Amino acid sequence: MRNGLVLSVLVTFLVMSCGKGLDQDKTIHVHKPKQDYSSHVPIELSLDKATITSAPGKVDPPIKLVQGFFMGNTMGVNTAYLSLTIEEYNNHVPLLPIDSLYKYIIETDPFLEYYISEDSDLRNADGIDTLLINDLIREDKLTEYFTRLK
Numbered sequence: 001m002r003n004g005l006v007l008s009v010l011v012t013f014l015v016m017s018c019g020k021g022l023d024q025d026k027t028i029h030v031h032k033p034k035q036d037y038s039s040h041v042p043i044e045l046s047l048d049k050a051t052i053t054s055a056p057g058k059v060d061p062p063i064k065l066v067q068g069f070f071m072g073n074t075m076g077v078n079t080a081y082l083s084l085t086i087e088e089y090n091n092h093v094p095l096l097p098i099d100s101l102y103k104y105i106i107e108t109d110p111f112l113e114y115y116i117s118e119d120s121d122l123r124n125a126d127g128i129d130t131l132l133i134n135d136l137i138r139e140d141k142l143t144e145y146f147t148r149l150k
Contacts, residue, residue: 028118028119028128030069031070031074031111034112037073039086040086041081041082042059043081045079045080051102052080052098057093058090058093062074071133115149119145119146121145
């Protein structure tokens with residue numbers, strides 16, 4: 001009886017931990033901002049841009065691509081950027097309530113272009129294939145792998 005209970009708990013744990021990887025967001029975000037916001041913190045605004053709907057925990061800088069494009073460091077197409085640098089924000093994350101961040105917004109419409117993709121062909125053994133994405137940008141073929149949202 002005891003062995004059956006231990007086995008049951010172990011199987012449940014293994015099934016639950018395997019499922020966690022399935023819930024990970026595999027979306028690749030590529031964007032071209034109006035100016036370089038790579039050292040600033042992204043937050044997500046509501047569609048009417050009146051409220052903050054999401055703010056990150058710790059922030060990582062984006063990956064710089066070619067021709068003014070970046071990958072990452074965004075909350076989606078409704079991203080706004082704060083005047084706070086990533087370093088300033090990361091040092092104060094637990095102390096800043098989300099509703100206090102609105103006064104730090106410097107740009108509510110930062111993107112000239114915005115693309116998303118979940119295409120597994122954009123990944124290799126090391127992760128996201130930035131060489132391929134850079135080639136797609138250079139050849140003006142992002143829409144062959146990405147959906148343009150803006």
